[in-house]
Amino acid sequence: MSRRLTLLVSAAALALIGTPAIAATPGAVSADFAQTSVWGGGYQGQYTVTNQSNHAISSWKVEFDLPAGTTVSSSWDATETVSGNHYTFTNKSYNGAVAAGATAAFGFVAGGSALPANCLLNGATCAGVVDTTPPSAPSNLKAGTVTTTGVALSWTGSTDNIGVTGYDVYRGTTKALTITGTSATVTGLAPSTPYTFTVKAHDLAGNQSAASNAITVTTAAGSGSGSTWPLKVAPYVDMGSWPTPVLTDTANASGLQNFTLAFVTGNGCKASWFNAYDPTTGWDRTDIDALRAQGGDVTISFGGEAGTELSGSCTDQTQIQQQYQAxxxxxxxxxLDFDIEGAAVVDHTSVDRRNAVLAKLQAANPGLQISYTLPVMPDGLTSDGTYIVQSxxxxxxxxxxxxxxxxxxxQHDGIDMGVKAQQAAQATHDQLKVIYPSKTDAQLWGMVGVTPMLGVNDDSSTFSLANASSLATYANxxxxxxxxxxxxxRDRNACNGSLTNCTNVTQQPYDFSKRFEAFTG
Known part of the structure; x- marks a missing residue:
């Protein structure tokens, strides 16, 4: 029998099996329990989360206790955790959002005869509470990183009698964003322009708080080209490392505040963090928000040497754009950064497909900035890399x-890797001049980024600490x-061993980071 099969029973039969453990309150969000099947020594139960409020909810968590002698042996459509006799069920990625008037459900099999007790839904009674009390106003709204097209904001969270479910960020009188955390980046702004921001909280019932303090922020001046890249030093972080790197810890220890997060890959027409987590649900967003709150920011990078980028694994441009947008x-x-290397560089069909989608994506997201990370030799981009930019x-x-x-x-020709990085930068600048003849020399240099591999490279050449210092001076x-x-x-570990984890040069933790920090643009 399928675990998702809900048995259809008459009202009389349901009365024999068991009655709902709670009665829903009209106008509230509730979780209603029913036994859907009973046998000697056990039963099958189901909770239905019903949203009778006027506000959609984005997630739910149902908790209850089972007396000694009764335990849950299996469950479905929720993630189960157990502490003693206390069971907690949180929504899956596909059933967390429940619109006003809609329902979501999960079920379980119990060994024993006792029914759930002390039920809580999102921290409140499962019977639901009709809530008319708005949250307190957010406070201490302040700006972090300010670029030509965006402003990072953070604030102190609100309190509520039931619980705050999210925040609405306003640009003037226009709602710009709705999020669950206490930091956000508003994008799509114009350079050299003042904007006024406020934030309001809302709760499960849709009650909205008063506005936070208002702040006015002027975006950075643009170069006129629309191609100013705001994160001057943003090293890659392998988000697939275990344990997952904590960005705020890395920032505090290294002195760097901005990072490029690697890599989002493609699995058919679905995006994935290194084939492990769903980026469309905002995996690791809490850490990113904490980094933004202390003045840093991130670039999301797609592809990489070991992964297939979404435009290479999916041929449907509409689905690709939907995933990027999500x-x-x-x-x-x-x-967004696209690290295109290996077989993906020579796949011109996927290159053109990606660029067709990115043009539409930028049209739908004014101010969206795109970077390409590409293979290079000291004499410049490869012919396939040049094709990507021309496309x-x-x-x-x-x-x-x-x-x-x-x-x-x-190459093992005696020329150090710092000099070769500078040669590659100059050659790339000259290649871009051919592709973008109307841009000034300063604008073209502003389009060039350089990413070396710290310490010993895969080809046994070495990018040294001295090379890092000279490259930072050159970049300035x-x-x-x-x-x-x-x-x-690798910079944090400062070790000898596998190049996956170690630089294999003599250094202290974050020595390379501290040298790159000298680059100010």
């Missing part, structure tokens, strides 16, 4: 940054768009 929304981001230009994609991977050249002189490196966890 990730932009989930992380409130205005920057972007022909499709109308506004590429803000061409970030070259200054690593693994396979040329006013490059960005410096990055692969990868922060």
């Amino acid at each position: 990730i932009i929304t989930a992380y409130a981001t205005s920057r 972007a230009a022909s499709h109308g994609v506004n590429v803000s940054l061409v970030n070259v991977m200054a690593m693994d050249y396979g 002189g040329k006013h490059l768009g960005e410096l990055a490196f692969w990868e922060v966890t």
Whole structure:
């Protein structure tokens, strides 16, 4: 028998099996229990979350106790955790959102005869509470990172008699964002323009608080090209490392505040964090919000050497755009990076498909910045890398940054890796001048990013601490768009061993980060 099969019984039969443990309150969100089947020594139960309020909910959590002698042996359509005789069931990714007037359900099999007791839904009684009390107003609204097209905001959260479920961020009188955390980045703004922001909280019943304090922030001046990349030093963080890197800890220890998060890959027409987590649900968003609250920010990077980028695994442009858009929304981001290497570089069909989608994505998200991270040799981008940028230009994609991977050249000619990184930057600048003849020299340098691999590279060449210092000095002189490196966890570990985890050069933790920090743009 399928676990998801709900048995249809008459009212009389249901009375024999068991009655609902609670009675829902009209106008509230409630969780109603019923036994759907009973046998000697056990039963099957179901909770139905019913939203009779005027406000959609984005998640739910049902808790209850079972007396000694009765235990849950299996469950479905919820994630189960147990502490003693206390059971907690939280929604799955596919059934957490419950619109006004809609329902969601989960079920379980219990061994024993006792029914659930002390039921709580999202911390309140499962019978539901008709709530007319609004949350307190958010406070201490302040701005963090300010770019030409975006402002990072943070605030102190509200309190509520039942519980705050989210915040509405207003730009003037226009609602710009609705989120669950206490920080957000408002994007799509114009350079050199003042904007006034406030925040209001809302609760489960849809009650909205008074506005927070208002702040007025002026966006940074633009270069006129629309291609200013705001994160000057943003090294890659391998989010697939275990345990998952804590961005705020990394920022506090390294001195760097901005990071490029690697990598979102494609599994058919679904995006995935390294084939493990769903980015459209905002995995690790809490850590990103905490980083933003202390003045930092992130770029979401797609692809990578070991993964297939979404435009390579899916041929449906509509679905690709929907996935990109869902990730932009989930992380409130205005920057996407596409690390295209290996077989993906020579797949011109997927390159053109991606650029067609990105042009539509930028049209739908004014201010969205796109960077391409591409293989390079000291004499510049490969022919396939050049094709990617030319394709972007022909499709109308506004590429803000061409970030070259200054690593693994396979050359052992006595020229140090710092010099080769500078040569690659100059050559890439000259190639961009051919693709973008109307841009000024300063604008072209602002489009160039450089990303070396710290310490020993895969080809046994070495990018040293001295190379890092010289590259930072060079980048300041040329006013490059960005410096990055692969990868922060290796810099933290400062060890000898596998290149996955170690730099294999003599250093202290974060020595490379501290040298890159000298680049100010």
